Amino acid sequence: MIPCDRVFDTLRHSPWYNLYRPEGVAPVTTTRYVYGNPLIARTMIEHNFVAGLHVPTNLILIGDEKQTFIVYDVPSSLIGVENPVITFESQPESGGLESLRAAAEVLDKKVEGLLKTVIQRADVLTKAKL
Template sequence: MSSSKTVVEYTAKRITYHTSLPFAEIAARLEKEINKPSGGPAVFRALGGSKSKDELESNINVLTNGRDFVYFLEFAHHRWLDTYTGSTGTPQTIVYTFGNPLIAQTMLRHNLAAGLHIPPKLMLLEDGAGNGTKVIYDDPASVIAVVSEPGVAVSEELKHAAERLSAKVEELVKTIIAE
């Protein structure tokens, strides 16, 4: 039995938007845009229970409700950090996982390793000074369209699909922070 290890270094882009709008408002706007009430477990049921491409597309289109993305899950870091530290001072910090399998397949069909960053995530971080909210995410194209092994070029199709995803995430963020 043999094994090998390959290391590929790449540079990612972390994007941060700061808005003076309060955390609760930005969270509510995001949850509306990614259709949180209809997402979550329903997404996983659609992915696991659909019997054909047409049924899967139909089920996902119902969940996205005319938008680009649907809610998958969230993780509130401030809650467990407060418990761990025995304090209540951690700024609200929620990481949302959201996406659209119909968009995801445009990348995964070119490189299954793209699944390391699909579905995308973004973080809402309450400004500790009470001056609004930060929206933080890694640019999808910078973490998806990377070489899988040294000397092998990234497919142009993958690069273009990841750039389209980046544009959609950017549009989502601009929508939720619009004043």
């Protein structure tokens, strides 16, 4: 059985950034994750192949000694936008723009839930270390 939820790629920007960072700027850790579930991606790609530009989705962790930020794509802000090049008519199984937007909004909720869970677990682990 193939696992459906996965990290497809990890890109670390901090090694090159810290090598070339401006003088006086503190080092940072930055890691970009490309993650997703192929079964959920299919719910969007079946409506328009262009959705494949944004699923799997991305997030980046940016941190230093004092704080960490999580910045992530909100799928519905990128998916479900009309594209004049690839029309919905080119995919007979497509439910059209509204179906694509609805599928992207479902993914929004899943991403938000995932990140809330990760943050809660990190908070518990941090408190356990104190």
